[in-house]
Amino acid sequence: MIYDTLIIGGGLVGAAAAVALKQQGRSVALLEIRPPETNFSKLENSWDARLYAISPANQAFLHSLGAWPNESRVQAVQKMDVRGDNGGRIEFNAADIKSPRLTSILENRWLLAALWSHIHALNIPVFNQPAVTLESDIESAKLSLNDGQILNARLIIGADGANSWVRNQAGIEVKEDPYHHHGVVANFHTEKDHHGTAFQWFKNGEVLAYLPLPNRKISIVWSTANPDKLTSLSPEDLAATVTAEGEATLGKLSPLSPAFAFNLILRRPHSTVAQRILLMGDAAHTIHPLAGQGVNLGFGDVIEFVKISAKAQDLGAYQLLKQYQQNRLEPVRAMQLSCDGLFKLFGDEHTPALPWLRNTGLNLVNAAPFLKNQLIKHAMGL
Numbered sequence: 001m002i003y004d005t006l007i008i009g010g011g012l013v014g015a016a017a018a019v020a021l022k023q024q025g026r027s028v029a030l031l032e033i034r035p036p037e038t039n040f041s042k043l044e045n046s047w048d049a050r051l052y053a054i055s056p057a058n059q060a061f062l063h064s065l066g067a068w069p070n071e072s073r074v075q076a077v078q079k080m081d082v083r084g085d086n087g088g089r090i091e092f093n094a095a096d097i098k099s100p101r102l103t104s105i106l107e108n109r110w111l112l113a114a115l116w117s118h119i120h121a122l123n124i125p126v127f128n129q130p131a132v133t134l135e136s137d138i139e140s141a142k143l144s145l146n147d148g149q150i151l152n153a154r155l156i157i158g159a160d161g162a163n164s165w166v167r168n169q170a171g172i173e174v175k176e177d178p179y180h181h182h183g184v185v186a187n188f189h190t191e192k193d194h195h196g197t198a199f200q201w202f203k204n205g206e207v208l209a210y211l212p213l214p215n216r217k218i219s220i221v222w223s224t225a226n227p228d229k230l231t232s233l234s235p236e237d238l239a240a241t242v243t244a245e246g247e248a249t250l251g252k253l254s255p256l257s258p259a260f261a262f263n264l265i266l267r268r269p270h271s272t273v274a275q276r277i278l279l280m281g282d283a284a285h286t287i288h289p290l291a292g293q294g295v296n297l298g299f300g301d302v303i304e305f306v307k308i309s310a311k312a313q314d315l316g317a318y319q320l321l322k323q324y325q326q327n328r329l330e331p332v333r334a335m336q337l338s339c340d341g342l343f344k345l346f347g348d349e350h351t352p353a354l355p356w357l358r359n360t361g362l363n364l365v366n367a368a369p370f371l372k373n374q375l376i377k378h379a380m381g382l
Contacts (some may be wrong), residue, residue: 002140003027004315006153008131008166010035012052012108013281013298014159015115019065020306022122026315029125029151031143036112038120040070048107049185049257051211051219053077053198058299059104062111069106069114075212076101078196085203088363105198105211105219127151134169136276141316155316156277159298162267164283170274179264179343181206182227183289186259188239190216191251199249207343208245217256221289223343227261235259264288266340272328273321278305285332288339297332304328 005021007014010032022028037043054062062068078101080092094102119126129145134156136142143151158166167174199210207223220242222230230238235255243253267286272279281298305324312320 001027001152003029003151003153005029005155005157006031006141006143006151007157007159008143009158009160009164009281009283010116010119010126011159011161011281012112012115012295013302014157015112015119016062016065016067016299017157017159017280017302017305018124019067019115019118019122020302021309021315022124023065024306024310029127029153030119031127031129031131031145031151033128033130035126035128036109036116038113038116040110040113043107043109043113044073047187047213047217047219047257048109049187049219049260050108051105051185051213052108052111052295053103053105053211054111054299055103055293055296056099056101058296058303061299061303062114065115065118067111067115067118069110073106073110073214075105075214076196077103077105077198077212080198080200082200083202085201090363101196103198105213131165134166134277136274138275141276153316154276154314155321157280158277158283159280160283162265162282162286164279166277167269167279167283170277172269172271172274172279174267174269177266177268177340179223179266179288181223181225181264182261183264184222184224184227184230184259184261185219186238186242187213187217187219187256188242188253189256190218190253192216192249194218194250199246201246203245208242210246210250218250218253223264223289231259231261233259266336268336271325273325275318276316278316278321278324280305284328285336287336288343293335293339297335300331301328 004026006029007018008031010030018028018030059068078094080102082090092102094100127145129147131143132146133144140152140154141156156166158164160166193216194212196212198212201208209221211219213219233241238259239253239255265286269284272284280301284301285297287294304327308323309315309320
């Protein structure tokens with residue numbers, strides 16, 4: 001059998017692509033070595049520190065798939081409060097653009113369980129063996145698995161993360177620019193109610209974000225050049241440190257989940273397509289998490305490919321893949337440049353007058369409602 005597409009990687013982007021293309025009537029198979037838990041009751045016993053902010057545009061997309069989960073563990077964000085390092089401040093409010101929310105915060109595993117429930121319901125074949133080799137020609141692609149199975153498809157979609165095996169097999173080079181920062185994440189209980197507000201501080205070349213969760217909980221993402229100063233702390237000392245750095249905005253914090261750190265690297269592959277191969281999600285691009293747009297870009301990849309391939313007979317046709325790459329180039333590069341520029345703007349502690357300039361810029365934008373609302377609409381995908 002030759003599948004229309006074989007997707008390698010069953011994370012959020014790969015799972016969404018599998019569901020969307022299957023619902024389009026395609027023959028789809030998925031390779032994922034570690035399928036996630038889909039029993040929601042088992043997931044309710046703890047909180048995952050890996051969270052995402054899903055834009056309204058992508059929430060609508062997931063709703064269209066029937067894969068938006070129960071909102072008992074989803075937090076709608078109505079406000080964002082961003083503070084600079086020298087008196088600068090900008091506030092975004094969903095009411096200003098007549099929207100019920102700016103974004104939605106939820107756990108990776110909660111959304112993943114919803115998507116994988118649809119994968120099972122749609123009877124999409126799932127293979128759990130590691131891939132060994134990937135070959136392609138002008139007609140199809142062939143994937144050899146560790147157990148000797150050989151899978152054939154018109155198109156291989158690599159949604160297998162930042163260190164993509166598919167990208168490597170395709171011989172696609174990638175430009176990597178390390179930020180020399182790690183993102184440290186952890187969850188906390190809060191003393192005060194966050195009222196659906198996300199907070200962000202730019203201080204001392206670092207970025208700290210409070211992401212609200214239901215029932216007086218938050219998740220933090222702290223971009224720092226010295227992650228050990230946080231991960232080496234006891235849970236109680238970390239909570240006290242995060243409380244102080246966040247100016248006790250939500251009162252005293254208490255630990256909810258352990259902290260862990262991940263390396264921050266800007267990745268730009270030289271191409272996102274090859275013969276019978278297409279990259280999506282982190283395999284195709286990574287960005288700094290300060291704007292929370294990484295997974296939203298990945299869902300944008302899925303939406304674009306599903307749209308342009310709707311009437312295509314061959315999902316791996318050369319012209320179709322080149323069109324996908326061209327259509328995604330501008331929105332991806334624009335977001336990468338924006339996040340990279342913002343990080344460098346607030347990360348520079350040595351250039352004279354720059355602190356004044358960046359904080360004045362925040363205040364000026366905050367005082368310009370039209371510009372501020374256009375910025376937030378763009379981030380929301382509206």
